[in-house]
Amino acid sequence: MDEQGVKVKNPWHRPVVIFLAAVIIVGIIIMVAISVVQNKPLHQKYKYGIVLDAGSSHTSVFIYEWPAEKENNTGMVRQKHTCNVQGKGISSYSANPQGAGASLQLCMEEAKQKIPAHRHPETPVYLGATAGMRLLRMENEEASDKVLDSVAHSLKSYPFSYQGARIISGQEEGAFGWITVNYLSKNLRKPTGTLGALDLGGASTQITFVPQQNIESYDNSIDFRLYGNDYHLYTHSFLCYGQDQALKLSMGKKLESTLKADETDPTELRDPCFHPGYNFTRTVPNVFNTPCMKEMKLANETFFHVGLGNWSQCQQSIRKVFNTINCPYSRCSFNGVFQPSVYGDFGAFSAFFFVMDFLNLTSDNLATTKQKLAAYCSTPWKKIVENHPNIKEKYLSEYCFSATYILTLLEDGYKFTSNNWKDIRFIKKIGDSDAGWTLGYMLNLTNMIPAEAPDTSLMPYGGYVTFMFLFSLLILVLLLLVYFYFRRSTRTAQKDII
Ligand SMILES: Nc1ncnc2c1ncn2[C@@H]1O[C@H](COP(=O)(O)OP(=O)(O)O)[C@@H](O)[C@H]1O
Numbered sequence: 414m415d416e417q418g419v420k421v422k423n424p425w426h427r428p429v430v431i432f433l434a435a436v437i438i439v440g441i442i443i444m445v446a447i448s449v450v451q452n453k454p455l456h457q458k459y460k461y462g463i464v465l466d467a468g469s470s471h472t473s474v475f476i477y478e479w480p481a482e483k484e485n486n487t488g489m490v491r492q493k494h495t496c497n498v499q500g501k502g503i504s505s506y507s508a509n510p511q512g513a514g515a516s517l518q519l520c521m522e523e524a525k526q527k528i529p530a531h532r533h534p535e536t537p538v539y540l541g542a543t544a545g546m547r548l549l550r551m552e553n554e555e556a557s558d559k560v561l562d563s564v565a566h567s568l569k570s571y572p573f574s575y576q577g578a579r580i581i582s583g584q585e586e587g588a589f590g591w592i593t594v595n596y597l598s599k600n601l602r603k604p605t606g607t608l609g610a611l612d613l614g615g616a617s618t619q620i621t622f623v624p625q626q627n628i629e630s631y632d633n634s635i636d637f638r639l640y641g642n643d644y645h646l647y648t649h650s651f652l653c654y655g656q657d658q659a660l661k662l663s664m665g666k667k668l669e670s671t672l673k674a675d676e677t678d679p680t681e682l683r684d685p686c687f688h689p690g691y692n693f694t695r696t697v698p699n700v701f702n703t704p705c706m707k708e709m710k711l712a713n714e715t716f717f718h719v720g721l722g723n724w725s726q727c728q729q730s731i732r733k734v735f736n737t738i739n740c741p742y743s744r745c746s747f748n749g750v751f752q753p754s755v756y757g758d759f760g761a762f763s764a765f766f767f768v769m770d771f772l773n774l775t776s777d778n779l780a781t782t783k784q785k786l787a788a789y790c791s792t793p794w795k796k797i798v799e800n801h802p803n804i805k806e807k808y809l810s811e812y813c814f815s816a817t818y819i820l821t822l823l824e825d826g827y828k829f830t831s832n833n834w835k836d837i838r839f840i841k842k843i844g845d846s847d848a849g850w851t852l853g854y855m856l857n858l859t860n861m862i863p864a865e866a867p868d869t870s871l872m873p874y875g876g877y878v879t880f881m882f883l884f885s886l887l888i889l890v891l892l893l894l895v896y897f898y899f900r901r902s903t904r905t906a907q908k909d910i911i
C-alpha cells in the first residue's frame with residue numbers, strides 16, 4: 414500500500430462537530446453569566462431596625478433584620494427578637510415621667526446584645542406611642558410631653574441611631590397594621606387581593622381594608638403606591654373602644670343605670686359580663702378615671718362588682734356603648750363614623766387574637782362561637798380559676814366581657830355577618846413576625862417599600878436551580894456525543910490506515 418495515498422480525516426472539520434463545540438461554548442458562557450447575575454451578593458450581610466410599640470397597657474421592643482443587599486424586596490424583613498418591657502405602658506408614668514424612660518433599660522440592653530456591635534451606629538430606633546398616650550395628651554398635654562421627653566432621653570443614651578419618639582395617629586396605626594400584614598403575606602407585589610387589618614388594643618381599635626365602595630369621608634381614606642401598585646384604603650381608629658376602655662364605658666353605663674333605678678348610690682354592680690361567684694371591691698374613680706367618659710360623682714367611693722354570668726344580657730349591655738342612631742353618610746359603623754361594607758379576608762390580631770385564642774374560638778362559625786361563649790360566661794368563677802391557675806386573674810376575669818365585646822364590635826359595629834365570619838382570621842404572627850403596626854411603620858420610615866417595583870433576580874431561585882440542572886445535563890450529553898463520535902472517527906481512520 415502507498416502510505417501517502419491515505420488521508421486521515423480530521424474529525425474537527427466535520428460541520429456537526431463544529432456545531433456541537435459551539436453549542437457547548439455558548440452553554441458555558443450562558444451558565445457563567447446567569448451564576449454571576451443570580452449570586453451577585455455572595456455574602457449575606459444583615460441590617461437591623463428597632464421599633465418600640467408604646468401601647469396603652471405595655472411597651473414591646475421589636476428588633477427586625479433583613480439582608481443588606483435585598484432591602485427593597487418584599488418579604489425580606491423579619492422579626493429577629495421581641496422584648497416585653499416590665500410594668501405598665503408609658504402613659505401610666507404621668508406622675509413620674511422619669512420612670513417611663515428608665516422602664517426601657519432592660520429591653521434596650523438586650524437589643525445591644527442581639528444586634529452585632531458594628532451595626533449599632535447605623536441601626537435606626539423609633540418609638541411610637543398609641544392610644545394610651547393619645548388619652549393622656551387629651552387629659553394633660555404637659556404630662557404627655559414629659560413622658561415623651563423621658564423616653565426620648567433614655568433612647569438617645571444607646572449606641573443606635575435615634576429617629577424619634579412620638580404619638581402616632583389612629584390613621585397611621587391602622588394603615589401601618591395593614592401594610593404589615595400584607596407585606597408579611599407577600600400580597601403587595603401580586604395582583605391577588607389584599608388582607609384587611611383588625612387591631613384591638615386596650616384603648617383603641619382599628620379597622621383597615623380596601624373597600625369596593627366609594628369612601629365618603631376624607632378622614633377615613635388613605636392612598637399608597639407600593640411596588641408599582643396603587644392602593645385606596647379605608648381606615649378608622651376608634652379611640653376609647655379598645656377592650657380596657659370599653660370595659661370602663663360599659664361599667665360606667667351600668668353604674669349610671671343602677672343609680673337611676675335605685676336613686677341611691679349603688680353599693681353593688683350586678684354585671685352579666687362576669688362569672689357567677691365573682692365578687693370584687695372596686696373604687697368609683699377607677700372606673701371614671703378616663704377622658705372617655707364624663708365623670709359621675711357618687712357619694713360612695715367603692716362598690717361590689719358582682720358577676721352574673723349571662724352572655725345575652727352581657728351583649729345587651731355592651732350594645733349600649735355603640736351609638737347607632739346618627740349617621741350623616743350612606744352607611745356607618747357606629748358613633749356616626751362612615752364605613753363601607755366589609756370586603757375580602759381580614760387578619761384580626763392583638764387582643765382579638767389573645768382573647769379568641771384563649772377561648773378556643775378562632776375557627777368556629779358565628780353560631781357555635783356564641784354557644785361556646787355563653788357556656789363559658791356562665792361557668793362559675795371558682796371553676797374558671799381552678800382550671801387556669803397560671804393565668805393572670807385580671808385577664809382571666811375579663812375574657813367573658815372581652816369576647817362578648819369582640820363579637821358585638823365585629824357584628825353590630827363593623828357589620829360582619831354569619832356569612833362572612835369565616836373571612837376573619839384570628840392571627841398572632843405571620844411567619845416569624847408579629848402582626849401589628851410596628852413593622853409597617855419601620856418599612857415606611859426606612860423607605861423600604863418603594864413606590865415602583867424594584868429590579869428582581871433574573872428568575873426565581875427554584876427556576877434557576879432547575880435551569881442550571883437541565884443545562885448541565887444537556888452539556889454532559891453533548892460532551893458524551895462528541896466523545897463517542899471522536900472515538901468512532903478515530904477508529905475508522907485507524908482501520909483505513911491498516
Ligand atoms: N394574653 C393576653 N390576654 C388577654 N389580653 C391581652 C393579653 N396580652 C395583652 N392583652 C391585651 O391586649 C391589649 C393590648 O393593647 P395595647 O397595645 O397595650 O394598647 P393600645 O394599642 O390601645 O395602645 C391590652 O388590652 C392588653 O391587656
Ligand SMILES: [Ca+2]
Pocket residue numbers: 468469543613614615763
Ligand atoms: Ca396596640
